[in-house]
Structure formats: structure tokens, C-alpha cells
Amino acid sequence: MQARLQKGSDHGVKAQGDGWLLTVALIEGTNLAAVDSSGHSDPYVVFTCNGKTRTSSIKFQKSDPLWNEIFEFDAMEDPPSVLDIDVFDFDGPFDEATSLGHAEINFVRTNVADLADVWIPLHGKLAQACQSKLHLRIFLNNTRGNNVVREYLTKMEKEVGKKLNVRSPQTNSAFQKLFGLQPEEFLINDFTCHLKRKMPLQGRLFLSARIIGFHANLFGQKTKFFFLWEDIEDIQVTSPTLSSMGSPIIVITLKPGKGMEARHGAKTQDEEGRLKFHFQSFVSYNAAHRTIMALWKSRSLSPEQKVKIVEEESESRILVSEESGSFLGLEDVSLSEVHNSTLSVPMIFFMNVFEGEDMESRIMEKAGCLNYSYTPWESEKPNIFARQVYFRFDKRVSRYRGEVTSSQQKSQIPEKNGWLVEEVMTLHGVPLGDYFNLHLKYQIEDVPPQSKQCNVRVFFGIEWLKSTKQQKRMSKNILSHLQDRLKVMLAAVEKEYA
Incomplete structure (x- = not known):
């Protein structure tokens, strides 16, 4: 009943179909490893069964987190053999998440009745050193036979209901x-x-x-x-x-x-x-x-x-934090300069990065952008053009392999031989991705009298759409990975020209 009152972010995925239904209640964790100087971690749990995953919310700054979340897997024709459990530490939308431990439930060797209320020890170097455990309640039900577990959970859902999360x-x-x-x-x-x-x-x-x-x-x-x-x-x-x-x-x-x-x-x-x-x-x-x-x-x-x-x-499937994420008043975004360099490349050649040719796809792929696609530039106003860009991050850039939709606008710089390219990026499928948009501005100018050189300045800002206590650490994480991506991208442009 407590778990039903506080559902997890994935609980909107109701189990579908007729067959074997797996329901997992994640109650709490204890003695999870600390990976930063604060003496705590920011854990979340990923359950995997038959190629399907369910992900818990993040519990910030907790070594003994309380979840009370329920996850359901679609019906399977045959009873599943294994449920994989991985606990990770969240350290930003792009960082490789640190493993806090893992476990495996083998349904073939385990009596399902013994899983109705169980503490699972986690394996792994950090987990074993801290004797980390997860408290779970696992039910495996065959809808073609005994419906006791399913009927009980349905009854509890109707009786307990769901409290309205009133906005502030x-x-x-x-x-x-x-x-x-x-x-x-x-x-x-x-x-x-x-x-x-x-x-x-x-x-x-x-x-x-x-x-x-x-x-x-x-x-x-x-x-x-x-x-x-x-x-x-x-x-x-x-x-x-x-x-x-x-x-x-x-x-x-x-x-x-x-x-x-x-x-x-x-x-x-x-x-x-x-x-x-x-x-x-x-x-x-x-x-x-x-x-x-x-x-x-x-x-x-x-x-x-x-x-x-x-x-x-309405239940969202995306990974969310335990914070309410209040909507913020939408104000103009303040941009600050994050990169300034002179490249041994003519400005007209550098602009091929934004021209939708093969060179753009090659360079973006080197910068960790997969399935890169774009719409043609269209004229919005005199000398102002706009387009949309789509790509997926490579795993080495973000372990979540999040998708990106981007709006770009380019215009000539008045009274100068140069271009201004502005970009607003939205990240899909990364933790707290609905909390922010990323704003970028590229200023590219010829360096006179050297016609084979150009100056590239990059400005960056984050538009926060919802409030979060993790704003400072996330900003640092995003900026760090943006600067790394810029270095790879600019080096690739010079190599292409050479």
C-alpha cells in the first residue's frame, strides 16, 4: 500500500498482454557506497528482464534511500529466467554513471514465494565493501492460471488511489x-x-x-x-x-x-x-x-x-528525481563565452560544419553524434535562415545515449565578414532532461589579412525550465562535456581542411 501511494517514474507502463507478468516493488536500500566527498551517493536502480528495462527515480544524497516504487513488465509467453538489477550513481546527464552494485534474481533456482519480501545483497567491489542491500518485493504471476497477485495489486490500487501532487x-x-x-x-x-x-x-x-x-x-x-x-x-x-x-x-x-x-x-x-x-x-x-x-x-x-x-x-516514463521540479518563469537566457580560438581554416570552409554536406555528418560523428540528420535551411527573414537537427549521443559521450532535437538559426554579422549561428538544444531520454534547454551561439569571422584563418567564439547558457537543487552540479557537468565536444569538433575541422 505504501508503494502504491508513491509510484515510481516508470509505473505508467502498465503490464500488457496475457501470460507471465512480473511486478517488482523497490522499497529501500541500505549502506549504499559513497562516491563523493559528501559521504553520500545519488543512487537509482535499473531492472532488466527479457530485454526490457524499468528505471527508478534518483535519490539525491542518500546512502539509505527510501523508494517505495512499483515496476511492471509486459506479459511474457514463457516464464522469465533472470531479473538483472543494477544500481548506479547519477553524476550528471553526460557522465558515465558509477556502478554502486548489481544483483541477479534467478527464477529457475529461486522459489517465487520467497521473493515476496526479501533483502538482496549487492555484488561488486564498492557494494561488497559496504555490505549494500536492496529491499524488494517481487511477484511473478501467470494470468492464464492463478490471478491472486494481480487481483490483489489491482484492488490495492483502487482502494489507496493516488494523492494529487499540488503545484506550489x-x-x-x-x-x-x-x-x-x-x-x-x-x-x-x-x-x-x-x-x-x-x-x-x-x-x-x-x-x-x-x-x-x-x-x-x-x-x-x-x-x-x-x-x-x-x-x-x-x-x-x-x-x-x-x-x-x-x-x-x-x-x-x-x-x-x-x-x-x-x-x-x-x-x-x-x-x-x-x-x-x-x-x-x-x-x-x-x-x-x-x-x-x-x-x-x-x-x-x-x-x-x-x-x-x-x-x-498520466505517468511519465522518463527518469526523474525525487524533487517536484517546479516550473520557473521563462526568462531570457544569459550566455557567457566558453571558447575563443583562431583556426588555420578559412571561414567559408568552416561554415561547411553547418551546411548539411557530407563533411558536417563526418565531423559530428567524430564528436559523438550518431544518426545525424537535418532539415534544409529555410529563409525566415532577409539574411536569416533556420533549420532543425536531430542526433543521438554516442555512449562514450553519454551512457544514456540520449536523443537531441535542435533548432538552429544562422545570419550574417553586419559590417563584418562573418556568420552567427545560434542553437537551442533539447535532450530526450536523459535524467532530468525536461528541466533544461541548452543555448549555444557560434560567432565565426575571417581573420584579416590572413584569408586562410578564422576566429571562432562560442557562447553558452542553460535555460532552466524547472527548479532543482542539482542545478549547480549539472551545469558544471554539461559545460565540461560541451567544451570536450567542441575541442573534438574543431580539431576535426582543421584535419578535414589539411
């Missing part, structure tokens, strides 16, 4: 101020995504009991609008495209003549006056889609009923 007054105040809403309007959830008009616009989608709103502040241009749930006529999901970077597209169609205050955010308007809004590249697509559909379907219910439905249907 500061969060609701920032949300109300952003959209000019009444004091009684409260934020239910918010998601990083792209709004597709002519070009995808990176921003944030806000969902409350009565409105759906979007806000973006990209390259100094602000976009903001909202419309009512009651104004929506239809919601469809279309297949991913190159421009959506592998993400399904949520298309929201308003009723004729409705939401005209938001028409600057619509992709199209049909002959009958219906506005169509396209949202894509969600960091948490499944959670966003379930939340949107639940709120829309329940638009005739009271706000309290809506919140209850959303809490039941």
Missing part, C-alpha cells in the same frame, strides 16, 4: 502571470515540445483544467497563446516525419471560429475557419498525449474530477 503557489503564480490568467486557474502539467508552423518552434506546452497554452522564447523572439479545451473539435496523431525528428505529431483542430486570439500559432486554417495546431518532438510524448486526451475527454467535468483522471492516466 509560486509555480501557479508564474503560470498565471505568463498567460494572464485568473488566480483560481492552476497548472496541471507542462511539457517541452515544438510548435510546427512553417518551421518548428521550440517551446513549452502548459495544461490546466481549462486551457492549453504554449510559450516560446527562441533567439529573442517570444511566442505565446492559449485556447480553451471546450474550443477543441478533434485531436489526431499523425506519423513521425523528418521534421518532427522521429516524434508523432499531435494535431489539435478547433471548432469553426474558435480560438482566434491564438491563430498566430496555428499551422493552417481551413475554409470553415477551423484552426489546426501541430505539436511535436515531445520530451515526454506518452505522458503528454495521455494527459491531453484525458483533459479533453473530461472537459465537461469539474476541475477536481479532471485532475483525478489526469493523475490516474
